[in-house]
Amino acid sequence: xxxxxxxxxxxxxxxxxxxxxxxxxxxxxxxxxxxxxxxxxxxxxxxxxxxxxxxxxxxxxxxxxxxxxxxxxxxxxxxxxxxxxxxxxxxxxxxxxxxxxxxxxxxxxxxxxxxxxxxxxxxxxxxxxxxxxxxxxxxxxxxxxxxxxxxxxxxxxxxxxxxxxxxxxxxxxxxxxxxxxxxxxxxxxxxxxxxxxxxxxxxxxxxxxxxxxxxxxxxxxxxxxxxxxxxxxxxxxxxxxxxxxxxxxxxxxxxxxxxxxxxxxxxxxxxxxxxxxxxxxxxxxxxxxxxxxxxxxxxxxxxxxxxxxxxxxxxxxxxxxx
Numbered sequence: 001x002x003x004x005x006x007x008x009x010x011x012x013x014x015x016x017x018x019x020x021x022x023x024x025x026x027x028x029x030x031x032x033x034x035x036x037x038x039x040x041x042x043x044x045x046x047x048x049x050x051x052x053x054x055x056x057x058x059x060x061x062x063x064x065x066x067x068x069x070x071x072x073x074x075x076x077x078x079x080x081x082x083x084x085x086x087x088x089x090x091x092x093x094x095x096x097x098x099x100x101x102x103x104x105x106x107x108x109x110x111x112x113x114x115x116x117x118x119x120x121x122x123x124x125x126x127x128x129x130x131x132x133x134x135x136x137x138x139x140x141x142x143x144x145x146x147x148x149x150x151x152x153x154x155x156x157x158x159x160x161x162x163x164x165x166x167x168x169x170x171x172x173x174x175x176x177x178x179x180x181x182x183x184x185x186x187x188x189x190x191x192x193x194x195x196x197x198x199x200x201x202x203x204x205x206x207x208x209x210x211x212x213x214x215x216x217x218x219x220x221x222x223x224x225x226x227x228x229x230x231x232x233x234x235x236x237x238x239x240x241x242x243x244x245x246x247x248x249x250x251x252x253x254x255x256x257x258x259x260x261x262x263x264x265x266x267x268x269x270x271x272x273x274x275x276x277x278x279x280x281x282x283x284x285x286x287x288x289x290x291x292x293x294x295x296x297x298x299x300x301x302x303x304x305x306x307x308x309x310x311x312x313x314x315x316x317x318x319x320x321x322x
Contacts, residue, residue, distance in 0.1 A: 002321060003317075003320075009021070010022060020302055021304050024269040024302035024315060028063075028267065034229055036229045036230040036231070037229075039065065039068070041242040041243040042068070043069075043070055044240075044308055044309075045111045047075075048080065048112075052080070054317065054320070057164075057316070059167060060173070063319055065176060066176060066217075068217070069178060069179075070241065071183040071187075071189050074178065075186055078151070078166070078168060080161065080165070081169065086117045086120070088114075088117075089114060090114075090115060095110075103115055121191075128147055129201065131147045135147065135206035141206060141212065142207065143213060144188070144207055145177075147207070179245070181246075182245075192204065192207060222262070230267070233266050233267030235270075236270040237308050238272060239280070248294070251292055265299060268295050269303075269304070270304070273308075286301035287301070
């Protein structure tokens with residue numbers, strides 16, 4: 001028997017963006033049932049919006065096989081895990097400039113209606129600097145997430161929420177790769193830069209730059225097209241670099257490596273509030289991606305123009321048969 005979320009969506013989400021949501025979820029499920037895998041990209045502030053509560057289940061139940069995310073989504077999942085009890089929630093529409101300055105003076109960093117305490121950033125910073133320094137000395141060059149996985153291995157951490165709320169921890173446990181393009185545009189990316197400038201770390205080499213991450217992503221895609229099922233699908237939450245970077249793996253393999261044996265992405269769905277007419281990539285309709293060698297004419301394609309904090313949990317709930 002179908003769960004209440006699935007039943008509700010199929011009964012009431014019948015037209016416009018709601019119908020597109022259900023069609024996207026059904027096609028996602030069909031892609032998995034056919035033996036395909038799914039790659040997910042995360043933009044926006046989805047981790048601070050607590051997407052980990054349901055995304056971690058998706059990962060653990062084998063419905064997500066690779067992730068590309070912004071540096072903010074990577075670190076804010078960990079910040080929430082380690083400091084959620086210290087977060088403050090505010091009526092953000094009523095804040096004055098003076099209120100904002102008072103938050104700054106108390107070390108609170110606001111993300112819409114949530115304020116993240118600077119103390120957790122310093123907690124993670126101190127642990128990471130040690131791990132980056134050791135990695136540099138050992139000649140290692142790792143994905144940004146790898147060092148956060150090592151932080152999660154520390155046995156003295158106090159989790160403020162259940163471990164099951166962390167999608168990064170779920171990815172670590174399930175061996176799911178996390179790519180973080182533009183990682184320098186994040187608190188911890190800034191921390192690494194500052195640590196090198198201050199002489200705490202000898203160089204930047206411990207963390208992979210974007211081009212090396214792209215190579216690893218291409219190798220991941222190549223390896224995951226060897227089975228009998230369809231090519232990996234692409235589920236894009238929001239727009240921005242997390243999606244733009246990752247989806248380019250396919251045209252890179254085909255156009256830049258001049259290979260003719262690489263299948264295009266096997267499914268595509270995006271949740272976005274961007275406006276197509278503004279010319280931004282985040283609002284581009286799926287068909288535009290055909291011209292860039294990312295999707296094919298018959299690739300299942302969906303664009304749900306709505307709030308990702310509402311839509312993504314509903315789609316994931318449908319897939320988990322909640």
